[in-house]
Amino acid sequence: MADEAPDLAEVRLDKLRQIEALGIDPWGHRFDGVTPIGEVRKLPAENFADDKQGPAVRAAGRVVRMRPGGKLVFLEIWDQTGRVQVMLRVNKLTETEWKVVQLLDFGDLIGVDGEFGKTRTGEPTIQATKLTFLTKSLEPHPKDTSGMSDEEYRLRHRYLDMIYTPDTLRRAQQRVKLIRTIRTHLDDLGYLEVETPTLHAIAGGAAARPFETHHNTLGLDLFVRIALELPLKKLLVGGLEKVYEIGRVFRNEGVSKKHNPEFTMLELYQAYGDLFSIMELTEGLIVALVDAVGPAAEVERTEEYEEKGEKKTRAVRKRAYDLFGERHLPFGDRVVNFAPPFLRVQYADLMREHAGCDMLDKDAVRRAATAAKVRLELRDEKTGTVTAKEHDVLVHELFEHRVEPALAKLDRPVFVYDYPAALCPLTKRKRDNPALAERFELYVFGMELANAYTELNDPITQEQTFAQQLAGMAEEDSMAKMDHDFIRALRHGMPPAGGLGIGIDRLVMLLTNTQTIRDVILFPLLRPEAK
The missing domain is CATH 3.30.930.10 (Bira Bifunctional Protein; Domain 2)
Structure with a gap:
């Protein structure tokens, strides 16, 4: 199973061949009866340690986090409605399914059947009793969110940006x-x-x-x-x-x-x-x-909290309506x-207030344009010919220079x-x-x-x-x-x-x-x- 090993395309291709050798199609098949992860997380969840049976669920998603262990593996799967932790135990899966677990990489798509509950730390989790491999990812994925801060990388890999940058999907x-x-x-x-x-x-x-x-x-x-x-x-x-x-x-x-x-x-x-x-x-x-x-609109804010007697800060999301009305x-x-x-305001009134001229007065507009450092002439780059700008062109440019900055200050x-x-x-x-x-x-x-x-x-x-x-x-x-x-x-x-x-x-x-x-x-x- 991938953790700190080189996450290279050739390594993934080798794992694909190993999955095929197990008799499993690495590109998957129809997988019916899936409950969106967001809906799974709303189900009642009992602690697994309490010996109470939780609801049976079937979910599917992309592997976006993994924590390997000996006979116990934790990972997270993601779909467009959210993430959920999945717990995989060697004694809950078939021998073939456990071998597949060892071949998983970030970005692979899997389906799980199992029981929904909580771990001892209170984390909502699906305890898998069946693992279905759905699609192999042959290209490396960012480890959780690393790599998504690069804007050009995000834009060129929008499909990854939607997975690892929650605001993009939102x-x-x-x-x-x-x-x-x-x-x-x-x-x-x-x-x-x-x-x-x-x-x-x-x-x-x-x-x-x-x-x-x-x-x-x-x-x-x-x-x-x-x-x-x-x-x-x-x-x-x-x-x-x-x-x-x-x-x-x-x-x-x-x-x-x-x-x-x-x-x-x-x-x-x-x-x-x-x-x-x-x-x-x-x-x-x-x-x-x-x-x-x-x-449903939220904004990010920083709040203080105390941990082991030490004051710290963290980013939290709050409803905009709760903060502002x-x-x-x-x-x-x-x-x-x-x-x-x-608000409703006439163009002419705004010109008088912010440009200091009557927009229909050609002389006043030219004086105001000069004061605003708006060029009064047009130069043809091909011929070098200089001509006076039309009155309406000056009015428009003066509006952009003097009025639009004033409009930008309004909060309505x-x-x-x-x-x-x-x-x-x-x-x-x-x-x-x-x-x-x-x-x-x-x-x-x-x-x-x-x-x-x-x-x-x-x-x-x-x-x-x-x-x-x-x-x-x-x-x-x-x-x-x-x-x-x-x-x-x-x-x-x-x-x-x-x-x-x-x-x-x-x-x-x-x-x-x-x-x-x-x-x-x-x-x-x-x-x-x-x-």
Whole structure:
């Protein structure tokens, strides 16, 4: 049995051959009647020494800890619901099963039948009366948690990370729960979930650089979608009045703690809605998600304890609600108060307060941009040509420099609404002030979480907006891709509507207290492994 011996692949391969020589298939077979380990641990457990018969159980899992002995071996097995100790005695197993025990390694999968109880030290344990070998692991596993502190190793070996880093598995399970809650919440409100194409002839719906591909049979250059928006709006034309999609989106851009080239978006559209009906829906959805994960959310804290007269400290996990109150969740070293109503502030008011200017006053914006050390010109790297930045570009950059840091200081979600119209080519203008667009973004700690519009359904204005924007910038830098089929759909009549987009990965980051997007995506994009 492996303990301090070299845990090399060739040693494991030799053990596999020895298992085969015993007449056992090292890759296992169907193993029915298994009780999840988490459920086993909830069963009543008597001390084995009391001669009381405990419940009979059958469990299966991966060997993650072993303590060898002469005629008595202790090990731990793990499944996605937890760990449990297994006690293996030479006089409780067959001769062949005991030989298998001597050939076990970290990472092997086994099944055990036996009695559930407690050892003299009070440890919940399965005393095995039968051992079934299920799968041989031919590659070394980390001894318990060693090796899992290396971030790149964890990301390249996510399958091991899920086994040996409890928070990784917890986040994966919470993500599933959050997406299920989104679906249930929207379904209950009468929304229909649909699927739209991933391959697009035009990369529209967002200002992003796409991945390109080619369809051989049709001889057609295509783009992998950068947004879900335009096909969903066509479905509004087709009569689906409440529609949503949760889908993968791909953008050929940089990687950071908040960005991955492949990510998951929720987009929804509601006929006869507007900016404020979507704002109410968004608030209700976020609160529903907090209610789904919040009661079980835990944070790690340090507590003091005394051992043999000496004061020591240890890490413990405590419920976030017990520490901070209901609908309060930690994010890093801060706490977010998700109790409704969320804050609602106009874009122009924030610019006046934090940038010190009227966002529609071009001279005032340029002075404020200069004070904020925002560059006023654009330089073409190829030609060396220098041109003045458009007013709306300066407003956007000034917002990023002055307003977003102020939003990051707030401990509550905030809806920022009524954006400059020039920044929003797919958005309906305010009736009393066409310089403003009926758009909001939801910020939490300065991180953009949601984006919503009163949708522009006027095909004449939409076509003009596309043309005007394309005349002033490179197409790949604009949301205004000239999609004639979309314009044609609008000309058939799209109802007034509100629309919403939420980045699921950032949302999961926020609600699971995770500081990097790579830890909420099971398989994030990584650079090629060094050879």
